[in-house]
Amino acid sequence: xxxxxxxxxxxxxxxxxxxxxxxxxVAVSYVHLGTMNVVVALLIASVKASLVALFxxxxxxxxxxxxxxxxxxxxxxxxxxxxxxSDTLFR
Amino acid sequence: MGKHHGEGERTLNDDTPARGxxxxxxxxxxxxxxxxxxxxxxxxYTTLFFFLLGGVFALLMRxxxxxxxxxxxxxxxxxxxxxxxxxxxxFLFIIPAIPSGLGNFFIPLHIGARDVAxxxxxLMSYWIFVAGIVVILVSLVRPMDTGWTFYTxxxxxxxxxxxxxxxGIFLIGMSSILTxxxxxxxxxxxxxxxxxxxxxxxxxxxxxxxxxxxxxxTPVVGITFLLLAMERLFGVGFFDPAKGGDPILFQxxxxxxxxxxxxxxxxxxxxxxxxxxxxxxxxxxxGYNAIAYSSxxxxxxxxxxxxxxxxxxxxxxxxxxxxxxxxxxxxIPTSVKVFxxxxxxxxxxxxxxxxxxxxxxFIFLFVVGGLTGMFLGALGADIHVHDTYFIVAHFHxxxxxxxxxxxxxxxxxxFPKMTGKMLSEKMARTAWLLMFLxxxxxxxxxxxxxxxxxxxxxxxxxxxxxxxxxxSTIGSWILATGILIMFAxxxxxxxxxxxxxxxxxxxxxxxxxxxxxxxxxNFREIPTVSDWPYGYAGRRP
Amino acid sequence: xxxxxxxxxxxxIAAHEASHMDPATAREAATxxxxxxxxTEVLLFGGLFTAYVIFRIRYPEMFxxxxxxxxxxxxxxxxxxxxxxxxxxxxxxxAIRRGKVGLLRLYLFLTLLLAGTFLGIKYVEYTEKFxxxxxxxxxxxxxxxxxxxxxxxxxxxxxxxxxGTVLFLAGRxxxxxxxxxxxxxxxxxxxxxxxxxIYLFPLLYLVG
Numbered sequence: 020x021x022x023x024x025x026x027x028x029x030x031x032x033x034x035x036x037x038x039x040x041x042x043x044x045v046a047v048s049y050v051h052l053g054t055m056n057v058v059v060a061l062l063i064a065s066v067k068a069s070l071v072a073l074f075x076x077x078x079x080x081x082x083x084x085x086x087x088x089x090x091x092x093x094x095x096x097x098x099x100x101x102x103x104x105s106d107t108l109f110r
Numbered sequence: 111m112g113k114h115h116g117e118g119e120r121t122l123n124d125d126t127p128a129r130g131x132x133x134x135x136x137x138x139x140x141x142x143x144x145x146x147x148x149x150x151x152x153x154x155y156t157t158l159f160f161f162l163l164g165g166v167f168a169l170l171m172r173x174x175x176x177x178x179x180x181x182x183x184x185x186x187x188x189x190x191x192x193x194x195x196x197x198x199x200x201f202l203f204i205i206p207a208i209p210s211g212l213g214n215f216f217i218p219l220h221i222g223a224r225d226v227a228x229x230x231x232x233l234m235s236y237w238i239f240v241a242g243i244v245v246i247l248v249s250l251v252r253p254m255d256t257g258w259t260f261y262t263x264x265x266x267x268x269x270x271x272x273x274x275x276x277x278g279i280f281l282i283g284m285s286s287i288l289t290x291x292x293x294x295x296x297x298x299x300x301x302x303x304x305x306x307x308x309x310x311x312x313x314x315x316x317x318x319x320x321x322x323x324x325x326x327x328t329p330v331v332g333i334t335f336l337l338l339a340m341e342r343l344f345g346v347g348f349f350d351p352a353k354g355g356d357p358i359l360f361q362x363x364x365x366x367x368x369x370x371x372x373x374x375x376x377x378x379x380x381x382x383x384x385x386x387x388x389x390x391x392x393x394x395x396x397g398y399n400a401i402a403y404s405s406x407x408x409x410x411x412x413x414x415x416x417x418x419x420x421x422x423x424x425x426x427x428x429x430x431x432x433x434x435x436x437x438x439x440x441x442i443p444t445s446v447k448v449f450x451x452x453x454x455x456x457x458x459x460x461x462x463x464x465x466x467x468x469x470x471x472f473i474f475l476f477v478v479g480g481l482t483g484m485f486l487g488a489l490g491a492d493i494h495v496h497d498t499y500f501i502v503a504h505f506h507x508x509x510x511x512x513x514x515x516x517x518x519x520x521x522x523x524x525f526p527k528m529t530g531k532m533l534s535e536k537m538a539r540t541a542w543l544l545m546f547l548x549x550x551x552x553x554x555x556x557x558x559x560x561x562x563x564x565x566x567x568x569x570x571x572x573x574x575x576x577x578x579x580x581x582s583t584i585g586s587w588i589l590a591t592g593i594l595i596m597f598a599x600x601x602x603x604x605x606x607x608x609x610x611x612x613x614x615x616x617x618x619x620x621x622x623x624x625x626x627x628x629x630x631x632n633f634r635e636i637p638t639v640s641d642w643p644y645g646y647a648g649r650r651p
Numbered sequence: 652x653x654x655x656x657x658x659x660x661x662x663x664i665a666a667h668e669a670s671h672m673d674p675a676t677a678r679e680a681a682t683x684x685x686x687x688x689x690x691t692e693v694l695l696f697g698g699l700f701t702a703y704v705i706f707r708i709r710y711p712e713m714f715x716x717x718x719x720x721x722x723x724x725x726x727x728x729x730x731x732x733x734x735x736x737x738x739x740x741x742x743x744x745x746a747i748r749r750g751k752v753g754l755l756r757l758y759l760f761l762t763l764l765l766a767g768t769f770l771g772i773k774y775v776e777y778t779e780k781f782x783x784x785x786x787x788x789x790x791x792x793x794x795x796x797x798x799x800x801x802x803x804x805x806x807x808x809x810x811x812x813x814x815g816t817v818l819f820l821a822g823r824x825x826x827x828x829x830x831x832x833x834x835x836x837x838x839x840x841x842x843x844x845x846x847x848x849i850y851l852f853p854l855l856y857l858v859g
Binding site: 224225227228229231287290291292294295298299300325326327328329330332333334336337340344345346347348353354355356359362363 | 684794
């Protein structure tokens with residue numbers, strides 16, 4: 020873990036961004052976009068998640084090894100969803 | 111070039127107790143220990159106990175199976191017997207034995223460290239394991255009759271105490287996760303100076319790959335059993351067609367863990383073999399990189415194939431074809447290892463001490479098991495033999511002929527290091543012969559039974575299968591005798607074994623460069639490593 | 652004699668730990684350790700997320716109708732609460748990095764307050780649902796809702812226990828500018844709990 024994480028100012032900015040994105044995602048949910056609702060919601064959620072991971076969890080300052088540990092489970096999450104879908108979608 | 115007893119550097123002070131890490135006595139010195147060696151020993155005792163208990167259930171099953179009707183025990187009792195045999199063997203013996211037993215003991219020694227990265231977490235993992243055992247044993251008041259796979263809908267509805275058992279298995283899983291987590295960080299961070307990744311013993315590569323699987327797959331079985339408990343307690347309905355759920359979803363979740371977990375079972379055993387074969391061939395391991403990387407490949411590919419347990423479940427044809435194709439891919443890294451072990455022995459100077467006997471047995475029996483696995487990966491063949499004794503024989507060849515033989519090889523190899531005593535080679539060989547014969551009589555007949563159509567998990571079977579069943583049961587008695595003689599050898603060794611020198615096998619890894627048994631701090635000074643541990647006969651990688 | 656671990660055993664443990672890793676390695680090991688643990692949590696929740704995907708595709712109308720019955724306002728408030736609690740944890744860690752123990756304790760206390768608020772709001776939501784006869788088992792959507800938010804809620808509770816312990820130990824002077832690893836790794840766990848909710852909120856409350 021690096022000694023210098025982000026500073027207090029950065030944390031407050033990130034929090035503000037997260038709150039703004041929350042407002043946006045709630046607002047968009049009241050608009051009927053069909054399938055795009057899910058896409059937009061997940062996109063915004065992913066931006067928020069990235070902000071939390073990069074700044075609050077200081078992935079931004081971590082080594083490649085830590086990035087590997089952080090991202091690998093996502094691959095396997097996709098795998099279990101895809102594998103199960105390969106069954107349920109094609110019955 | 112023979113082996114010389116007494117060779118090998120001692121790295122001990124004059125005031126190091128002769129019994130090393132075993133010197134301190136008393137209940138609390140074990141229960142409250144942070145020494146990875148003691149934790150490993152506790153895991154070994156616990157898991158070997160359940161090996162024997164699970165074996166007793168197996169013997170009872172085989173006695174019943176000599177008779178085709180509802181004889182000896184009731185059909186319901188038979189269902190309980192095979193469920194308990196499977197569940198105990200898998201969750202309380204075969205998954206933890208090599209990783210948490212031998213792995214805990216030897217990983218720090220192999221990499222030149224004083225302990226694992228998180229010793230307190232290590233101790234906690236053992237006591238969580240014990241807590242899980244207690245919960246599972248309490249659940250036996252209303253014992254399981256679902257098969258160790260706990261398929262819904264039956265497991266959601268049976269009066270057996272599945273809820274409590276689910277919680278018990280959840281705890282066992284937590285223990286497994288903590289062990290894997292500890293090993294991953296240990297291997298990354300605590301290697302001795304000069305020990306690059308390519309100078310690590312192959313046992314460490316296999317334990318690293320195993321730990322990846324433990325960390326990523328076990329949580330899925332955790333949520334699976336949580337959902338099963340929720341089904342029974344709250345009727346959530348994810349697996350209940352009447353509520354819009356899907357019973358096959360349970361199987362997807364269950365096998366997403368339970369297929370990779372067979373690689374948790376086999377990879378450590380393969381690691382043990384990779385340590386033993388070079389020592390008793392007096393030759394460097396052939397294809398170090400291939401064995402190292404194939405371990406990682408097995409760990410990863412093993413996650414892609416879980417659907418091959420579900421070909422006849424009602425899964426889609428598309429998924430079946432995809433999983434069948436992927437299943438064949440996992441054979442490739444596995445067979446790479448087998449070729450490398452054989453190439454190691456080629457033109458080596460081979461001797462047949464008991465560790466090598468068990469290692470050779472592993473290679474032979476595991477190849478049989480693995481090849482029959484390839485038959486099962488083929489859709490057409492699997493439909494014919496699914497849920498028959500062919501499957502039972504397949505997994506006993508891989509799990510018992512494979513993992514158990516690997517464990518026994520490791521126990522014989524490392525008994526002098528762990529206890530400071532030597533085993534009786536004569537007893538070891540007698541036990542081995544009976545086990546080898548008994549095992550094949552028991553399980554080869556089951557390939558035939560399965561191919562001819564005898565279903566598994568059936569208490570009653572058509573009378574034409576009785577003859578082979580009787581043969582198989584007789585085999586189980588020969589196998590059991592061999593196992594008992596081996597345990598007698600262990601007990602004898604503990605109390606009356608010859609004192610062991612630091613390096614009785616004249617091996618090169620760091621564990622053999624410290625005392626037998628090692629001191630609590632493992633090494634007087636942490637060594638600086640400049641070479642790989644396979645430089646037998648002075649050959650370079 | 653089973654009289655409990657004596658001073659001798661405890662001293663042995665302390666010596667064992669002290670001789671083990673140098674501080675830099677210990678910090679890096681702790682970081683890898685907590686990220687590994689978080690990886691397991693991804694897969695734990697992953698099973699439920701998989702179930703969500705499967706059943707959402709299968710029952711689009713049920714998901715649409717049912718999600719409207721959830722209290723979007725309370726869900727949004729809870730999202731804000733958790734985001735702010737991540738901020739307070741981060742500020743607390745920034746404080747202890749400058750050696751300011753008192754500030755750390757303040758921010759930890761605020762975090763616990765916000766976490767408690769989160770659970771309080773969930774309690775209100777749950778009782779409201781039960782009052783309307785909506786509970787786990789009503790249908791697949793509500794089973795998923797209760798399973799996902801319930802599992803998440805348990806993690807919030809566990810996080811409160813962890814952060815509460817850190818707060819207590821901070822009061823005993825355990826942490827300083829030079830050593831505050833447990834604070835950092837507890838913080839990482841807490842941010843992860845926030846992360847899961849960042850996905851749960853839209854998937855359950857916003858998109859039918």
